[in-house]
Amino acid sequence: MVPGGRAAPGGAGAPHGRSGRAAGRGTASRGRGGESTRAPHGRGGKARGWDRGSTRTPGAAATGREAAFLALLAADTGPVYVDHALARILDRAALPARERALATELAYGVARRQGTLDWALSRFSRKPPARLDPPVRAALRLGAYQLWYLDRIPAHAAVDESVNLVRRHGPAYAAGFVNAVLRAAARHGFPQGEVPPRERDLAGHLALVHAHPRWLVERWLGRLGPEEAERLLEANNRVPPLSARVNRLRADPRALAAALAARGVAVEAGRFLPEALRLGHGVHPAELDAFQEGALTWQDESSMLAVHVLDPRPGDLVVDVAAAPGGKSTHIAERMGDRGRVVACDADPGRLEKVGEAARRLGLGCIEPLALDGRKLPERLAGQADRVLADVPCSGLGVLARRPDLRWRKTPDDLAALAELQGELLRAAAACLKPGGVLVYSTCTTEPEENQQVVEGFLAQAGGAFTADDLRPWLPAALRDEPGTAQGWIQLWPHRHGVDGFFIARLRRVR
Numbered sequence: 001m002v003p004g005g006r007a008a009p010g011g012a013g014a015p016h017g018r019s020g021r022a023a024g025r026g027t028a029s030r031g032r033g034g035e036s037t038r039a040p041h042g043r044g045g046k047a048r049g050w051d052r053g054s055t056r057t058p059g060a061a062a063t064g065r066e067a068a069f070l071a072l073l074a075a076d077t078g079p080v081y082v083d084h085a086l087a088r089i090l091d092r093a094a095l096p097a098r099e100r101a102l103a104t105e106l107a108y109g110v111a112r113r114q115g116t117l118d119w120a121l122s123r124f125s126r127k128p129p130a131r132l133d134p135p136v137r138a139a140l141r142l143g144a145y146q147l148w149y150l151d152r153i154p155a156h157a158a159v160d161e162s163v164n165l166v167r168r169h170g171p172a173y174a175a176g177f178v179n180a181v182l183r184a185a186a187r188h189g190f191p192q193g194e195v196p197p198r199e200r201d202l203a204g205h206l207a208l209v210h211a212h213p214r215w216l217v218e219r220w221l222g223r224l225g226p227e228e229a230e231r232l233l234e235a236n237n238r239v240p241p242l243s244a245r246v247n248r249l250r251a252d253p254r255a256l257a258a259a260l261a262a263r264g265v266a267v268e269a270g271r272f273l274p275e276a277l278r279l280g281h282g283v284h285p286a287e288l289d290a291f292q293e294g295a296l297t298w299q300d301e302s303s304m305l306a307v308h309v310l311d312p313r314p315g316d317l318v319v320d321v322a323a324a325p326g327g328k329s330t331h332i333a334e335r336m337g338d339r340g341r342v343v344a345c346d347a348d349p350g351r352l353e354k355v356g357e358a359a360r361r362l363g364l365g366c367i368e369p370l371a372l373d374g375r376k377l378p379e380r381l382a383g384q385a386d387r388v389l390a391d392v393p394c395s396g397l398g399v400l401a402r403r404p405d406l407r408w409r410k411t412p413d414d415l416a417a418l419a420e421l422q423g424e425l426l427r428a429a430a431a432c433l434k435p436g437g438v439l440v441y442s443t444c445t446t447e448p449e450e451n452q453q454v455v456e457g458f459l460a461q462a463g464g465a466f467t468a469d470d471l472r473p474w475l476p477a478a479l480r481d482e483p484g485t486a487q488g489w490i491q492l493w494p495h496r497h498g499v500d501g502f503f504i505a506r507l508r509r510v511r
């Protein structure tokens, strides 16, 4: 039980209920640099009765709760992830830091726990949340999350504020309905007794306690076994590290860390790489001077590792076939001392603009953004590149801690569709490479269909023209003995390595 006598979801695992807390870093948009801000499976944004004339103007949020509510509603009704929706709303709302932190905590927490909240709420509502109007669903989830997962918010505030939000932004009938359901939810507590016992239905139990879809839990139970699968589920519900890459053309990592520490920023060295720093969660990334001055880039160490494995050299021609928003292209240019050419391709021209912006901020001149489908690279690049990076679009199942609603949007069918695109991009990327050149394939997912199987399929089709390269010379000592490194690949995991789930393979063109 949590203070106030309300049952916390999870029973013996009750502390899991707390892990959605303190995502409050003020701004939310800090997923893996490469992901699209648009969610592929948003439910259609068609105007409904409740929607007409609503006050859902971006930036209209007057409180942290309202910002969280609007972000959850936007993600529920349109093709946008909740972290990006929230970042946009917070950018336009002049909220004090405390309210911004509350907004982040609530939006991330509700988005993560959505499946479990809906399961529990359907015990108190005749219609399950999936069949309710989106503002009603958002208000119920927000209220129930505060009731069951946060112990510092009084029950009456959780209920009344949710009722006020749905009165302002929802259909006319909704206030009374939300009030009745949340009052029952507060009175009875989380329906702990109905969670299937671990011994009877392990996947069902873990799916509810750790708020993941059952298909993912079953997948990971099969691959990792119960103990390790549970550690992964827990890691996906923790606030991920805030990592930065120091631009070594502008700053020395140790000196920058000392300067930040002197200004009161909690900072430590990265876990694996010399240019990596880890910062305390109180930092507002975009507002840090060092960021604006081009001394650092927000990036997880797993992403940095892909560029270490590529090992670009000054003077190289490097092609990055899926480059936006430029996290790795700019790292490549930094490691080349800004000498040579980095052709940064992406199919999304809007996202590609961010590559140019990042290059300007970091003072890099050797990056050439090129808007095109990476499967149709220009003939002039064929057989020319010294190195090619294929950091392909993927399911993102390695970054569930950063993308709180992603787990509920993906299906097993997505993996098969993505694997086809990934294979096509890898083949097109390979065609740019000189004999002797190096090709790195990477994703932010943990799933073999998108990782090893894509690479194995490519090598089988290449008929000996490419070979997997032993990865160990390019890895920090702490990672050299990981499975697969001698065969040319590495899989990083949040619960094992404390970084994003990430896959990297290194291939070489032999003829």
Ligand SMILES: C[S@@+](CC[C@H](N)C(=O)[O-])C[C@H]1O[C@@H](n2cnc3c(N)ncnc32)[C@H](O)[C@@H]1O
Pocket: 033, 034, 035, 036, 303, 321, 322, 323, 324, 325, 326, 327, 328, 329, 345, 346, 347, 348, 351, 372, 373, 374, 375, 391, 392, 393, 394
């Ligand atoms: C994982 S992200 C890349 C992240 C980037 N490498 C970085 O480090 O910042 C994948 C990118 O692939 C792009 N994309 C999707 N389909 C593509 C295609 N057919 N050709 C080229 N780019 C594509 C998306 O727009 C997205 O920017």
